Amino acid sequence: MTRTINVAWHQGRAMSTIKLYYDDPYQRTFTSTVEECRRRQDGFAVRLAETAFYPEGGGQPYDTGRLGDACVREVHEKDGEIWHYTDRELLPGSAVEGEIDWERRFDHMQQHSGEHIVSGMICGRFGCDNVGFHLGSEVIEIDFNYEIPEEEIRRLERDANRYVWENHELEILWPTREELETLVYRSKKELTGDVRITRWPGADTCACCGTHLRRSGEIGQILLLSSMRMKGGTRIFLLCGSRALAYVNRVKEENDTVSHLLSAKWDETSAAVKRLQAECVELKVRENEREFQLLREEAKRYEGAGHVLLFENRLSPDNFRKLVNDVMETCGGICAAFTGSDEEGYRYCIGQKDGNLKDFTKALNTALNGRGGGRPFFVQGQVAASREQIEAAVKQLYGA
Numbered sequence: 366m367t368r369t370i371n372v373a374w375h376q377g378r379a380m381s382t383i384k385l386y387y388d389d390p391y392q393r394t395f396t397s398t399v400e401e402c403r404r405r406q407d408g409f410a411v412r413l414a415e416t417a418f419y420p421e422g423g424g425q426p427y428d429t430g431r432l433g434d435a436c437v438r439e440v441h442e443k444d445g446e447i448w449h450y451t452d453r454e455l456l457p458g459s460a461v462e463g464e465i466d467w468e469r470r471f472d473h474m475q476q477h478s479g480e481h482i483v484s485g486m487i488c489g490r491f492g493c494d495n496v497g498f499h500l501g502s503e504v505i506e507i508d509f510n511y512e513i514p515e516e517e518i519r520r521l522e523r524d525a526n527r528y529v530w531e532n533h534e535l536e537i538l539w540p541t542r543e544e545l546e547t548l549v550y551r552s553k554k555e556l557t558g559d560v561r562i563t564r565w566p567g568a569d570t571c572a573c574c575g576t577h578l579r580r581s582g583e584i585g586q587i588l589l590l591s592s593m594r595m596k597g598g599t600r601i602f603l604l605c606g607s608r609a610l611a612y613v614n615r616v617k618e619e620n621d622t623v624s625h626l627l628s629a630k631w632d633e634t635s636a637a638v639k640r641l642q643a644e645c646v647e648l649k650v651r652e653n654e655r656e657f658q659l660l661r662e663e664a665k666r667y668e669g670a671g672h673v674l675l676f677e678n679r680l681s682p683d684n685f686r687k688l689v690n691d692v693m694e695t696c697g698g699i700c701a702a703f704t705g706s707d708e709e710g711y712r713y714c715i716g717q718k719d720g721n722l723k724d725f726t727k728a729l730n731t732a733l734n735g736r737g738g739g740r741p742f743f744v745q746g747q748v749a750a751s752r753e754q755i756e757a758a759v760k761q762l763y764g765a
């Protein structure tokens with residue numbers, strides 16, 4: 366049975382906003398009185414007598430929704446007062462109807478409740494502390510000051526999900542100072558004032574101000590996505606409830622696409638990808654052999670040919686350079702090679718064994734609107750000219 370000792374909390378803080386989400390975290394609509402409305406830079410800050418809007422706190426993000434016609438964009442708590450950041454002004458003293466974005470809140474309750482169970486189980490099992498918690502818009506991150514063995518993660522996931530299926534009921538306690546001293550519970554900071562204890566029996570007891578589900582079954586599913594080592598501890602990434610379902614569906618969709626593309630069964634896609642990778646490697650090896658053959662033939666063709674001008678589009682950039690290197694060794698002159706097209710321009714490699722191409726390159730670049738350079742006997746660059754213009758310019762330079 367859920368025990369809520371909430372009256373003392375309200376009475377002890379007469380100035381505070383009454384927090385309806387502590388009495389009933391499932392309350393989506395409410396009516397309240399506007400106590401104050403302050404103008405802000407980009408809207409208004411509204412304080413009510415009571416609210417069902419949860420403010421940011423304890424790692425759980427704030428609720429959004431509406432107050433009358435006003436849109437509630439953010440909710441924050443300051444000194445026990447809850448401020449709703451709205452886009453419209455609300456008249457102090459007037460009654461207003463509020464409605465929280467339930468889909469957003471329920472998602473937060475699923476993630477938050479799941480986090481409690483996982484954290485409680487890990488801290489209980491390894492005697493460590495939860496030293497960080499972030500409920501992001503995508504995944505939940507929890508940090509522990511203990512290196513959780515990899516093989517324990519899957520076991521934890523099984524146990525956490527079994528706890529979900531067993532459908533345990535949440536207990537909420539507002540213990541007295543004396544009762545609190547005898548309680549064993551998790552807490553991230555030194556606590557003052559009334560302490561609210563949430564207990565998932567057998568899994569977690571924790572001081573927490575957030576909103577939680579009534580029963581563990583409502584979490585639906587807990588998915589431990591991954592973990593990583595950090596500063597002598599472990600960070601765990603997890604998804605609960607609807608987020609876990611959405612994730613599984615995304616992965617399934619992706620795998621279905623791969624399965625279809627590779628004509629592989631859904632549970633044999635990685636084997637199909639491995640086969641494809643092996644085929645790619647084999648093709649690359651064959652392609653390299655083919656290029657190597659081409660290089661040898663071309664180099665042989667220009668043996669003793671003197672100055673050489675060639676256009677070559679069949680080779681990779683590496684082999685294109687290698688071709689020039691091979692030809693210049695045996696041609697007995699300058700080897701100028703171009704690759705590209707009239708539309709996109711040409712890249713060039715020019716080599717001459719023991720030569721000095723400084724003046725040649727300078728004249729070529731000037732004639733063909735090009736740029737480039739390198740070592741005295743081997744230069745690389747590009748020109749913005751047509752094949753016809755290149756042929757004319759190189760012939761002229763060779764003739765000179």
Ligand SMILES: [Zn+2]
Pocket residue numbers: 423477481563573574575576577
């Ligand atoms: Zn909590």
